[in-house]
Amino acid sequence: MTATVTARDLGLLPCSQCGLLSRENGKAGDALACPRCGSALHARKPDSLARTWAFLIAAMILYVPANTLTVMRTESLFGTDDHTILGGVVDLWKDGSWDLAAIVFIASIVVPILKMLALAVLALTAQRRSNWRRHQRARLYRMLDAVGHWSMLDVYVVALLVGLVRFRGIAEVLPGPGIAAFGAVVVLTLWSSMSLDPRLIWDTADADPA
Amino acid sequence: MTTLAVTQLLVCEQCDAVHRKAHMRRGELAQCARCGARLERAQRLTPDGMLALTIAAAIMFVLANVYPIVRVDVHGAHGVSTFWGAILASWEEGSETTSVLAAVTVFFAPLAELLAAAYVLIPLARGRRAPHFAAAMRVLRLVGAWSMPEVFLLGAIVALVKLGDLATVDPGIGLWAFGALTWLITLVTAFDHQWLWDTAMESPA
Numbered sequence: 013m014t015a016t017v018t019a020r021d022l023g024l025l026p027c028s029q030c031g032l033l034s035r036e037n038g039k040a041g042d043a044l045a046c047p048r049c050g051s052a053l054h055a056r057k058p059d060s061l062a063r064t065w066a067f068l069i070a071a072m073i074l075y076v077p078a079n080t081l082t083v084m085r086t087e088s089l090f091g092t093d094d095h096t097i098l099g100g101v102v103d104l105w106k107d108g109s110w111d112l113a114a115i116v117f118i119a120s121i122v123v124p125i126l127k128m129l130a131l132a133v134l135a136l137t138a139q140r141r142s143n144w145r146r147h148q149r150a151r152l153y154r155m156l157d158a159v160g161h162w163s164m165l166d167v168y169v170v171a172l173l174v175g176l177v178r179f180r181g182i183a184e185v186l187p188g189p190g191i192a193a194f195g196a197v198v199v200l201t202l203w204s205s206m207s208l209d210p211r212l213i214w215d216t217a218d219a220d221p222a
Numbered sequence: 223m224t225t226l227a228v229t230q231l232l233v234c235e236q237c238d239a240v241h242r243k244a245h246m247r248r249g250e251l252a253q254c255a256r257c258g259a260r261l262e263r264a265q266r267l268t269p270d271g272m273l274a275l276t277i278a279a280a281i282m283f284v285l286a287n288v289y290p291i292v293r294v295d296v297h298g299a300h301g302v303s304t305f306w307g308a309i310l311a312s313w314e315e316g317s318e319t320t321s322v323l324a325a326v327t328v329f330f331a332p333l334a335e336l337l338a339a340a341y342v343l344i345p346l347a348r349g350r351r352a353p354h355f356a357a358a359m360r361v362l363r364l365v366g367a368w369s370m371p372e373v374f375l376l377g378a379i380v381a382l383v384k385l386g387d388l389a390t391v392d393p394g395i396g397l398w399a400f401g402a403l404t405w406l407i408t409l410v411t412a413f414d415h416q417w418l419w420d421t422a423m424e425s426p427a
Contacts, residue, residue: 016256018238026233029360031416033228048423049356088388089297100384109383116380119373150236150257161370164327168377171320173384175308176292178315179299183388187317195319206367210236214257 018214025053057209064135067204072128074193074200082188084170089182097121097166097194119165120194127163127201130156131208138212146213153210160205167195232261263414269421272413273343279406280336285399286371287329291378292397296389304396305329324374331369332407338362339410342418351422359415366411372404 019026023036027046034046034053044053057063082094095103097120104113130152137144170191177185232241232252236259246252246264254261267275290302303311305328313321338361345352352358378397385391 016237016239019233019240020238022240024228024231024233024240026235026238028235029363030356030419031235032419033231033233035228048419049359051360086388104380104384107383107387112380112383115376119376147257150259153236154259161327161367162373162376164323164370164373165377165380167320167323168328168374169381169384171312171317171324172308172378172381174315174317174320175310175312176294176301176303176381177296177385177388178311179296179301182299183296186315187312187320191317192319195323199323202367210257210259211238214237214239 016214020055025055027051027053028057056211056215057207060207060209060212061135061139063207064131064204067200067207068128068131068135071197071200071204074197075124075128078190078194078197081190081193083166083190083194084173084188085186086177087184087186094188096190100166100169116165116169119162123159123163124197124201127156127160127205131201131204134208134213138208138215141216143216146216149213150210153208153213156205160202161198163198163201164195167191167198234259234261262416263412265414265417269343269346272410273340273347275406275409276336276339276343279403279410280340282399282403282406283332283336286396286403289396289399290394291400292382292394293392294385294389295391302394305400327368327370328374331365332371332403334361334365335369335407335410338365339413342422346418346422346425349425351425351427353427355422359419363415369407369411371400371407375400375404 019033025034025036025044026032027034027049029051030046030049032046032048034044036044036055045051046053079097081096083097083100084095086093086095101113101117101121104116134149134153137149170187173185174187177183230243232243233239234241234254234257237254237257239254239256241255241261244252246262248264249266250264252261252263253259287305290304291308293302294300309321309324338358341358342352342355342362378400382391382393
């Protein structure tokens with residue numbers, strides 16, 4: 013197996029905006045700009061791990077109120093009900109929409125939890141320059157990228173229900189404090205995964221063990 | 223390897239591995255030999271075709287925002303609502319965070335994405351490079367990650383099903399337009415930016 017040559021080995025800087033390859037011939041610490049599009053050039057995303065952790069920890073903290081507080085309150089002739097994220101899934105299930113219940117369960121519960129776990133695993137292994145399962149970690153990163161934004165689902169559901177059901181005295185849906193926390197978790201995990209530089213997975217000490 | 227010109231090389235965005243550019247046929251996909259990430263896609267479409275898709279998406283975007291997405295009837299009271307009607311009403315009811323998130327990810331980001339794509343592609347279809355091409359490409363890249371009409375479409379379906387207990391709901395033209403927009407904007411988002419850059423640089427300003 014031939015050893016992989018990286019752009020860093022060759023002293024080349026790929027532009028993150030337009031993809032142009034530049035030669036790294038400035039002095040170390042110089043702020044380099046892409047000659048084609050003017051973007052700042054970095055061999056790796058700056059402060060990738062610190063930013064990833066900062067957004068991730070904030071998301072983890074807000075995940076608690078997002079799931080324990082009410083996301084919306086329904087008031088109708090039949091009474092008043094408070095709903096949490098998980099409660100919304102249970103309601104759909106009880107109504108017989110098991111397919112939608114499964115989709116909301118995956119988008120609102122499974123995706124955020126797995127996303128935070130995956131980010132923690134990726135950040136931790138990158139920090140330790142670990143060689144452990146690099147191909148699987150690279151695949152995990154791409155999955156994260158592909159499914160992360162689907163957790164925005166519940167934000168839209170609440171926005172629409174609150175905006176559509178406002179028949180005072182007959183039926184009304186009101187927002188709860190939980191949904192703002194949930195929306196913040198979605199945005200923070202997106203920022204966290206955008207900050208993570210997947211190239212760190214491959215920046216390990218020894219060249220190519222497997 | 224080092225004797226090759228830099229323009230003959232391709233670097234993996236996800237693992238930094240250097241590859242030699244290969245000639246690819248239309249629609250072919252190059253994957254990184256080390257990590258498996260997508261390196262490059264040989265565009266199936268010409269700039270003309272891309273522009274046509276962008277315009278189709280823009281038309282659907284207008285329809286999705288002008289026509290009502292739903293009509294709701296509850297015990298004789300009824301309301302017809304567009305996307306913006308629902309979002310503004312939601313804001314008035316105190317759901318500011320969700321309104322802002324929905325407005326950014328379902329309206330402003332897709333709008334900016336379509337405008338930037340059209341701005342770049344209209345001159346490119348005639349073999350020219352737009353002034354401030356780099357700025358437009360930067361917008362395209364920045365907003366792409368925040369454009370989520372496909373998630374909104376599913377959210378709207380879930381909301382309508384939940385409403386089914388409480389009210390009679392009829393999906394409107396706006397919702398069907400969101401369906402079409404979702405499909406078209408996915409194609410617009412999939413344009414290979416590197417290829418657009420390379421093509422634009424070969425064209426006069």
